[in-house]
Amino acid sequence: EDQVTQSPEALRLQEGESSSLNCSYTVSGLRGLFWYRQDPGKGPEFLFTLYSAGEEKEKERLKATLTKKESFLHITAPKPEDSATYLCAVQAAGAQKLVFGQGTRLTINP
Amino acid sequence: ETGVTQTPRHLVMGMTNKKSLKCEQHLGHNAMYWYKQSAKKPLELMFVYSLEERVENNSVPSRFSPECPNSSHLFLHLHTLQPEDSALYLCASSQDFADTIYFGEGSWLTVV
Numbered sequence: 489e490d491q492v493t494q495s496p497e498a499l500r501l502q503e504g505e506s507s508s509l510n511c512s513y514t515v516s517g518l519r520g521l522f523w524y525r526q527d528p529g530k531g532p533e534f535l536f537t538l539y540s541a542g543e544e545k546e547k548e549r550l551k552a553t554l555t556k557k558e559s560f561l562h563i564t565a566p567k568p569e570d571s572a573t574y575l576c577a578v579q580a581a582g583a584q585k586l587v588f589g590q591g592t593r594l595t596i597n598p
Numbered sequence: 599e600t601g602v603t604q605t606p607r608h609l610v611m612g613m614t615n616k617k618s619l620k621c622e623q624h625l626g627h628n629a630m631y632w633y634k635q636s637a638k639k640p641l642e643l644m645f646v647y648s649l650e651e652r653v654e655n656n657s658v659p660s661r662f663s664p665e666c667p668n669s670s671h672l673f674l675h676l677h678t679l680q681p682e683d684s685a686l687y688l689c690a691s692s693q694d695f696a697d698t699i700y701f702g703e704g705s706w707l708t709v710v
Binding site: 492519522524529530531532533534537575577583584585586587588589590591 | 600629641646648690696698699703706
């Protein structure tokens with residue numbers, strides 16, 4: 489069965505303090521790994537798709553990387569507006585659905 | 599604005615009521631989804647529609663009844679719900695199953 493585990497569950501950082509969020513996965517043939525951002529009371533907002541080990545993608549202060557077992561979302565010099573829950577999901581080859589992790593709730597203090 | 603619009607945003611209903619959630623996508627996609635998000639639990643897939651045909655029903659109780667009249671609209675009909683069905687219901691769409699899924703803002707459902 490496909491599984492996604494995200495850690496930590498919650499993370500508090502000071503503004504400017506860089507860190508990484510982890511997404512470990514097991515999947516029967518990975519088609520893609522997805523990162524979403526979710527603000528309270530809103531739907532998930534798409535950030536990145538990674539397809540193969542070694543791939544990296546960047547957007548502003550965020551950088552996502554992928555290995556055969558896990559993905560990291562690196563956040564560099566975060567700002568308070570980066571506070572949100574970050575969700576990781578995988579899609580197996582030939583599958584119709586995404587399997588989500590429980591998310592990491594990130595809080596950036598000014 | 600994600601291109602996926604859900605109404606209502608908030609709904610409170612009694613256990614004997616019948617109500618519906620509506621979703622409309624403006625992205626020209628051919629696949630639509632209902633996901634459920636409960637507190638402290640990962641997003642769970644409920645239903646998948648491709649070209650208006652249901653292709654997956656993820657062991658969802660019959661008190662939830664989906665309807666997809668065309669590729670732009672998706673409904674979730676609700677009847678005789680239980681308090682544990684209170685959650686955020688998210689609609690999403692994609693162009694084929696092998697493409698990125700985009701979510702709406704969700705409908706917060708409270709069953710009293």
